Amino acid sequence: MPFRSHFGHFALTCRTMQKHMQKLVEVPKGQNYRIVNISCEVGIHERLVEMGISKGQIINTQGRAPFGGPWIVQVGSTLLALREGEIQCIQVEAL
Amino acid sequence: MHSSGSSLVALVGAPNCGKTTLYNWLTGSKFKTVNYPGATVDYAIGHLADHWKQPTVSVLDTPGTYSLFPKSEDEQVTYDVLFGEKVPTGIVKKVILVIDATQMERHLLLFEQLKASGFSIVVALTMVDILKKAGLAINLQKLETQLGVPVQVVDGLLGKGIPELIAAMFEAPLSEKVQVVAKWSLVDYDHQQKRVRALVAEVLSAPGGREKVLATTKKIDRIALHPFFGILTFFLIMTGLFTSIFWLATPFMDWFDASISWGADQAHAFAGEGLLGEFLSEGLIKSFGAVLIFVPQIFILFFGIGILESSGYLARAATLIDRPFSSLGMSGRSFVPVLSGFACAVPAMMATRNIPSKRDRMITLFMIPLLTCSARIPVFALFLAFIFVDAPAWQAGLGMAALYFVSLIVGTLAAAIINRFLPAEPHGSFMMELPLYRRPRFRVLLQQSLTRTKSYATRAGPVIFVLAVVLWLGTTFPHQELSVSEGRLQKSYFGQMGHYIEPVFEPMGVDWRVGVSLLTSFAAREVFVASLALTMDITDDNEETMTDSLLAQMRTAQFSDGRMIFTTSTVMGLLAFVLIALQCIATTGVAIREMGSWKFAIFQLLIFNIVAYVVAVGIVQGLRAFGVS
Numbered sequence: 081m082p083f084r085s086h087f088g089h090f091a092l093t094c095r096t097m098q099k100h101m102q103k104l105v106e107v108p109k110g111q112n113y114r115i116v117n118i119s120c121e122v123g124i125h126e127r128l129v130e131m132g133i134s135k136g137q138i139i140n141t142q143g144r145a146p147f148g149g150p151w152i153v154q155v156g157s158t159l160l161a162l163r164e165g166e167i168q169c170i171q172v173e174a175l
Numbered sequence: 176m177h178s179s180g181s182s183l184v185a186l187v188g189a190p191n192c193g194k195t196t197l198y199n200w201l202t203g204s205k206f207k208t209v210n211y212p213g214a215t216v217d218y219a220i221g222h223l224a225d226h227w228k229q230p231t232v233s234v235l236d237t238p239g240t241y242s243l244f245p246k247s248e249d250e251q252v253t254y255d256v257l258f259g260e261k262v263p264t265g266i267v268k269k270v271i272l273v274i275d276a277t278q279m280e281r282h283l284l285l286f287e288q289l290k291a292s293g294f295s296i297v298v299a300l301t302m303v304d305i306l307k308k309a310g311l312a313i314n315l316q317k318l319e320t321q322l323g324v325p326v327q328v329v330d331g332l333l334g335k336g337i338p339e340l341i342a343a344m345f346e347a348p349l350s351e352k353v354q355v356v357a358k359w360s361l362v363d364y365d366h367q368q369k370r371v372r373a374l375v376a377e378v379l380s381a382p383g384g385r386e387k388v389l390a391t392t393k394k395i396d397r398i399a400l401h402p403f404f405g406i407l408t409f410f411l412i413m414t415g416l417f418t419s420i421f422w423l424a425t426p427f428m429d430w431f432d433a434s435i436s437w438g439a440d441q442a443h444a445f446a447g448e449g450l451l452g453e454f455l456s457e458g459l460i461k462s463f464g465a466v467l468i469f470v471p472q473i474f475i476l477f478f479g480i481g482i483l484e485s486s487g488y489l490a491r492a493a494t495l496i497d498r499p500f501s502s503l504g505m506s507g508r509s510f511v512p513v514l515s516g517f518a519c520a521v522p523a524m525m526a527t528r529n530i531p532s533k534r535d536r537m538i539t540l541f542m543i544p545l546l547t548c549s550a551r552i553p554v555f556a557l558f559l560a561f562i563f564v565d566a567p568a569w570q571a572g573l574g575m576a577a578l579y580f581v582s583l584i585v586g587t588l589a590a591a592i593i594n595r596f597l598p599a600e601p602h603g604s605f606m607m608e609l610p611l612y613r614r615p616r617f618r619v620l621l622q623q624s625l626t627r628t629k630s631y632a633t634r635a636g637p638v639i640f641v642l643a644v645v646l647w648l649g650t651t652f653p654h655q656e657l658s659v660s661e662g663r664l665q666k667s668y669f670g671q672m673g674h675y676i677e678p679v680f681e682p683m684g685v686d687w688r689v690g691v692s693l694l695t696s697f698a699a700r701e702v703f704v705a706s707l708a709l710t711m712d713i714t715d716d717n718e719e720t721m722t723d724s725l726l727a728q729m730r731t732a733q734f735s736d737g738r739m740i741f742t743t744s745t746v747m748g749l750l751a752f753v754l755i756a757l758q759c760i761a762t763t764g765v766a767i768r769e770m771g772s773w774k775f776a777i778f779q780l781l782i783f784n785i786v787a788y789v790v791a792v793g794i795v796q797g798l799r800a801f802g803v804s
Contacts, residue, residue: 122361127531127606129364130241132281136369142393146402149498150507150605157277157388159396159609161494161507166606 104170105151109141113172120169128166132158139172182232183265184344185256187289188273189282190239191487191610193301196331197273198236199619201227201341227341235267238529241281243288244358248528248536257292258355268349270294271340276303276313276328277388277611279379283371284364286322288356295350297343298326299336305611309387312380321374332616392487392611399491409495412488416479417517417579420472427471435464450655458647459640461705469519469549469701470632476518477624480511485615490607497605503587504594506530506605509539513586516546517579520762522631524769534600540770541593541779544757545586547579550700554753557704557722558746561729582754646695646702650709664710669695673710682792683752684745684799686734697758744798748791756787 107113115137118125132155133139142152142159150161186201188194203224219236223229237256238249245251259266270289274282289296306313319326325343329336359367398404439456446452483489489511497507505513508530516523523543530536547555555578556571563571649669657663664670672694673687680690688710696703704725711728732740757763757780766776 124604125361126244126364127246127604129361129368130246130281130284131606131608132278134365134368142396143400145400145494145498146406147498150494150607152396152400152494152609154389156280157385158281159389159392161490161497161605161607161609163497163501163605166604 100173101171102173104139104141104153104167104172105164107141107172109143112138112140112175114175115139115170116173117171118169119171120166124166124169128162128170131160132156133160133170138175139170182230183235183267184232184269184271185235185237185267186271186273187237187253187257187285188239189241189275189278189285191608192239192273192275192278192282193331194239194273195236195623196616196619197271197299197301197329197337198234199622200329200331200334200337201234223341227338229341229345232344233265240285242285242359243292243356247531252528257294258353267353268295269344269347270296270350271299271344272296273299273301276300276306277385278302279375280368280372283322283374284367287367287371288359290324291356293350293353295347296324297340297347298322298324299340300326300328301331302611303328304330304332305388306379309385309390311385311388314378314380318374318378321378332614389611392609395612396491396609399488400494405491405495409492412483412492413514416476416483419479420475420518423475424471428468431464431468431471435460435467439464450651453651454647457709458643462643462646462702463640467632468553470628472549472552473518473631474624474628476515477627478620480514481620481624482615484511485613485620487610487612490609493607494605494609501605503590504535504538504597505590506532506535507607508605509535512539512543513546516543516548516586519548519550519631520544520546520759521765522627524762524765527769532600532604534597535604537597537770537775538590538593540766541775542586542590544759544762544766544779544783545582545589545755547582547754548700550759551578551753553701554696554703555750557707557725558750558753560722560726561741561746562743564726578750578754585755646698646706646709649695669710682796683748683788684740684742684795685749686732686740688732689740689749693752693758698760700753700758703753703758739804742804744795744803747798748795751794752787752791754787755783755790757783 101116102113104113104115115133115135118128118133118135120128128134133153137155139153139155142154144151145161148164150163151167153160153162153167186194186198198219198221201223202221203226221234221236223232223234235256237253240250240253242250243254243257245254257267257270272282272286272289274286286296286298300313300315300318303313315326315328325347327336327340327343329340399408439460442455442460443452446455480489483492493507493510495507496510500506500509509527512523512526512530514523515526520543523546524540527536527539527543530539552575555575559571559574563574646669650664650667652668654663654666657666669691670687673691676690676694677687680687680693683689689707691710692703692706695706704722708725711725711732729741734740763776763780766779767773770776
């Protein structure tokens with residue numbers, strides 16, 4: 081069944097990647113990481129994907145706008161400003 | 176604009192891909208636009224410019240979109256145009272897809288969607304010069320073979336490649352069976368992105384070296400988004416924009432002013448002393464003049480926003496303001512609409528269409544009419560001249576600045592209040608692309624701002640005409656045979672109405688004449704001054720001295736029992752009223768359309784005017800209680 085295999089895959093992913101998987105918002109800025117998982121509401125996920133953020137992409141953070149404003153992230157040669165709520169769900173691993 | 180279906184070409188592309196510049200190259204100055212600043216929120220349609228020496232073809236510009244699955248109102252416009260829903264432009268037969276070469280991985284997804292829909296596509300590749308500067312090369316032949324459609328490099332700055340693009344467009348076949356493409360699931364996206372990435376890796380040399388493309392932009396961003404210097408830059412730029420709106424516009428406005436007076440005099444001379452002459456000069460030309468006088472200011476604002484937008488700074492400004500705005504229930508995307516609101520609420524409300532969140536958009540639409548638009552300026556100027564009589568000019572200037580600031584505070588308060596009452600949404604959203612910094616193309620900007628200003632003026636035209644007629648009829652008839660000094664006005668329809676409504680304006684400390692002027696200015700605020708001049712029996716034809724004689728008249732105007740009408744307290748009350756009240760038919764009209772709910776628009780109309788009245792009465796009575804007359 082799709083559910084079981086999906087879950088199995090998920091569990092496996094968790095086990096093998098737990099050590100390396102980090103939240104994008106927690107990694108040092110300016111360093112490249114690979115996106116391994118995006119776990120958010122479909123609406124936001126779709127928009128992220130349209131803007132070029134998807135699994136397997138190389139990403140880094142450039143810092144944050146003042147007053148705790150949006151994060152500036154770089155994917156390829158694209159710079160994006162995203163609210164914390166919009167990138168919380170992005171998990172990355174070191175290259 | 177009419178177009179034969181067989182020759183309609185649509186320009187499609189993501190935001191910031193250089194689409195509008197290309198559109199300008201293709202159509203030259205021969206296009207009609209319904210654009211407003213901030214985004215190409217409506218589609219624009221034009222013809223291929225004559226100098227390309229080609230058969231007539233209609234070219235349609237569409238708002239930037241990331242996909243064919245619309246997520247905001249402006250993306251919806253593109254969708255409707257492409258798939259022929261509710262659009263009077265005819266059926267799109269060919270698509271020129273504009274792709275930013277530095278953003279190919281993302282922009283090629285749109286290509287896949289267009290292709291799947293069955294469109295005949297020609298790709299225009301922009302920003303190739305930026306790639307070259309960063310030492311990257313692109314294999315065009317390979318790209319063309321892989322995509323299976325013609326690809327033409329175009330240079331937005333120099334116009335290179337445009338003739339070739341036009342030729343390719345003519346050669347391309349017509350789209351045959353166009354159908355809406357089924358929405359991609361996340362799995363579809365994943366699959367397509369892998370393909371596109373592989374394709375880009377194949378055609379673009381040294382993808383590893385792409386850091387260089389962003390080097391300058393990142394350097395500038397270190398300042399533009401810096402907690403201290405970024406905010407300093409923001410304030411400097413905004414101050415610069417608003418001061419230039421006033422300083423640069425003044426000579427043009429004076430010139431307009433003089434021309435209008437001259438025109439009115441000519442009309443009077445031409446049509447003689449009778450009713451026709453009066454109607455032409457007092458009714459028509461001066462009413463139009465009252466609105467046309469803002470044209471220079473609106474042009475400068477459009478031009479200024481255009482510079483900020485095309486240089487890439489506007490996206491940074493929106494990013495800076497996102498956090499403060501989000502505490503008011505809006506987002507950084509509300510920044511352009513709010514900025515435009517200081518010129519005119521009508522284009523400002525239309526610019527809210529690129530706010531994807533309905534709730535954010537509603538709050539922004541709600542607060543926009545509170546910002547000091549240019550129509551309030553002449554009213555404020557008159558009252559400030561009354562208060563600061565014989566005082567140095569800078570005091571009145573400071574007063575004006577204070578009024579702007581107060582309107583911003585009031586708007587902020589309104590947003591914060593409505594934010595509490597609207598049902599909460601789980602996630603607000605901002606998500607904005609920060610484009611590469613680029614040198615703005617002044618020629619294109621100039622043309623664009625001119626077209627936008629022109630369309631603003633032509634849209635306002637019919638409303639002003641109707642209004643001018645009604646206002647003139649209402650203040651002239653039914654006793655048109657009397658002269659003004661014989662009390663034609665008091666006995667007119669508006670005069671009679673004024674006496675009935677006087678009790679309403681009594682608590683504000685003003686008489687029926689001011690009341691009638693306020694009522695007529697619900698059609699458009701700027702009418703207030705002309706209206707007050709009419710009701711105060713000012714018949715001086717010279718515009719310069721009209722203000723002076725109006726001020727003189729205001730200083731002596733009395734109630735029948737001898738009390739003064741215009742005192743410090745009543746003028747302060749009137750200032751507050753005009754600051755808050757929603758006296759603009761056009762705004763409410765647009766609000767109904769943009770909010771998609773006439774109930775909310777009527778609520779906005781009522782609440783702003785009720786609050787304005789209560790505050791004005793409060794100020795007048797409060798000041799009097801403290802002994803200020």
